[in-house]
Amino acid sequence: MGFRTLRGDSLGVAISGASSAAFLLFGYDNGVFAGIINADSFRSQFGYPSSSMTGTIVAVYNLGCFLGCMIASQSGRKMGRRQTIIVSQWICVLGTILQCTAFTIPHIIVGTIPKWVSETCKANRRGALVAFQLAIVSGGILIAYWLDYGMLYATGQVVWRFPVAFQAIFSIATIGMVHFLPESPRLLYDKGLITEGDEVLCRLKDLPLEHPVLQKERAEIFAAIELEHNQPKMTLKKLLFEESELKLLRRVIIGVSCQCIQQLTGIAVVIGYLPYVAHNEIGLSENLAQIMGGIGAIIYLLASFPPMYFVERFGRRKCLMGGSAAMTLCWFLLIIFLAHGEKKNNKGLLYAGIVMMYIYQIAFAFSWLSVPWIYPPELTPLNVRHIGAATATSAEWLTAFLVQEVTPIAVTSIGCKYYIVFTCVCLVSIPIVYLYFPETSGKSLEEIDMIFSSGSLHHPGSLGSMDEIFISNKRDKEEEEEKPTVEKME
The missing domain is CATH 1.20.1250.20 (MFS general substrate transporter like domains)
Structure with a gap:
């Protein structure tokens, strides 16, 4: 059974899986440079950068997040959540390619900025769900630290190039799953795509459109959209x-x-x-x-x-x-x-x-x-x-x-x-x-x-x-x- 035919809890699990892959990427990116900035092969490749330049290499990630926040606030509603995430993950892949093929400091910094553009594109959850998603981020940090440690036993520039390239795995996994998953029903309703929104809502709840539970939620979504527009x-x-x-x-x-x-x-x-x-x-x-x-x-x-x-x-x-x-x-x-x-x-x-x-x-x-x-x-x-x-x-x-x-x-x-x-x-x-x-x-x-x-x-x-x-x-x-x-x- 493919992703396009999933319904109810199975569809919810698939959406959670795509979200988890993206949040693992977020955490991995937070931690990956922590373990490689001391590697001799990394430091020798970039001329043993000073402490100030080391700070810039690590910190520029946050400027990418800042730009991602600004872009996502404008494009997210127009493009939709699925399309925004897919496009931004391809940007992540491009940034990873630039980073892992870098031979100069400007090259690796320029590669860092675009690849983080997607990080703030995800929907903002609250309460326990936010705590769970941030726990997934912590899992990404864990993977980054221990992969960096394992690569210490290798020799040459693969010590740092492989951990940097590994980031693309999370982006490709996210793209592969999100591509087959439905758009948010609320966004579809907001754009006037009522039939498409109904189909997605029925899939998410695994209920027929005339079911009272689904009708109630549908009415609440329309009421919220109307309130927001007013x-x-x-x-x-x-x-x-x-x-x-x-x-x-x-x-x-x-x-x-x-x-x-x-x-x-x-x-x-x-x-x-x-x-x-x-x-x-x-x-x-x-x-x-x-x-x-x-x-x-x-x-x-x-x-x-x-x-x-x-x-x-x-x-x-x-x-x-x-x-x-x-x-x-x-x-x-x-x-x-x-x-x-x-x-x-x-x-x-x-x-x-x-x-x-x-x-x-x-x-x-x-x-x-x-x-x-x-x-x-x-x-x-x-x-x-x-x-x-x-x-x-x-x-x-x-x-x-x-x-x-x-x-x-x-x-x-x-x-x-x-x-x-x-x-x-x-x-x-x-x-x-x-x-x-x-x-x-x-x-x-x-x-x-x-x-x-x-x-x-x-x-x-x-x-x-x-x-x-x-x-x-x-x-x-x-x-x-x-x-x-x-x-x-x-």
């Missing part, structure tokens, strides 16, 4: 300069802050440079440094699954604040261990520093890994969601570029003192989340609107106090409605 058009100029009772600009700023803080907590240093730091700062051999990175990737993957449960169970705020507190402690202890270990040539303290990096990865995976991708879309109403999501995601990629660009230079120049920056960011993020980030878990759009229209700049309460704001506003509204009736009776 929303007043929002431009960036209106968002910035027009005062709104719903505090739209404040919502976008909170979303942008959330994704910037995610990168400024230092995750890019641990994921992208753990073997580099272990080799160049702690003094481990290239082989052992790569093993340390691979162990970290296993820990990160395992820690990525529990958030599927408690990101909804405990709410966004508690996850973020708890994670920040744990990460602050990890960075603080890491600095102490590395500083004293280097000073006293104490290998035990240096290895303890690596353990702190592992614990940091667990704390990050439990908190700041998934929530910043869930939170911004939950904050913004439909008419500004495209601006809010694009702005927040773009800010995240630019911040990641800054961190990865600076890291090799900072590690070479000031060593572990560089990590004081991340310690301070993690610490300061706790009161920022407590004071300014409202809880959105389990909240409807109306409830979130009530929170922001209450007039309070701060949101220092728990989930309970957010409910109290909503209930209080609702009670005031009911009293206003009852007042004319009472006056009339008198």
Whole structure:
């Protein structure tokens, strides 16, 4: 039975498989250069690049993600999800060919930028689904680390060219599956292709069109499309300069802050440079440094699954604040261990520093890994969601570029003192989340609107106090409605 005849759960599994291949690519691309930037064959090929050039080679990936975010926000709706993903994956293949055949630094950088254009084209999921997809990303990082390690036993330029070329496997697998899978029914309905949309919806649910369950979902999709079309058009100029009772600009700023803080907590240093730091700062051999990175990737993957449960169970705020507190402690202890270990040539303290990096990865995976991708879309109403999501995601990629660009230079120049920056960011993020980030878990759009229209700049309460704001506003509204009736009776 081919992909085109799949229905119901089987079709859902096929779509999940295509999505997983794409997210594995995302993770693999995050980790692949971490293991090869120390390889002698890589460094000799490119003239033993300086720490600043090493940072650019690794960090330019994030500029590609930024461009992908901008392009996808414009092309995704016009081309459709399937076509956008197929085209972008072919761009990935082209970028991979340019990279694995590179003989100069400009060649490998130019190859990196276009191949990441597709990374932000995927639909933005929330809650447990986001946590699951990011766990798949962690799986891609794991594959990258251990493939890099295995290639250390080879000789010549295949040590780094093969891991780079291997990226194409994920792109080709995604293209092969997506090509035979249906377009989103919502997008088809939105374009006026009602018959095609009905056919896809029937396949997804494995139900006849007249079935009550399918009719209900169909009606909800049409209602959502109508609501979206009836929303007043929002431009960036209106968002910035027009005062709104719903505090739209404040919502976008909170979303942008959330994704910037995610990168400024230092995750890019641990994921992208753990073997580099272990080799160049702690003094481990290239082989052992790569093993340390691979162990970290296993820990990160395992820690990525529990958030599927408690990101909804405990709410966004508690996850973020708890994670920040744990990460602050990890960075603080890491600095102490590395500083004293280097000073006293104490290998035990240096290895303890690596353990702190592992614990940091667990704390990050439990908190700041998934929530910043869930939170911004939950904050913004439909008419500004495209601006809010694009702005927040773009800010995240630019911040990641800054961190990865600076890291090799900072590690070479000031060593572990560089990590004081991340310690301070993690610490300061706790009161920022407590004071300014409202809880959105389990909240409807109306409830979130009530929170922001209450007039309070701060949101220092728990989930309970957010409910109290909503209930209080609702009670005031009911009293206003009852007042004319009472006056009339008198």
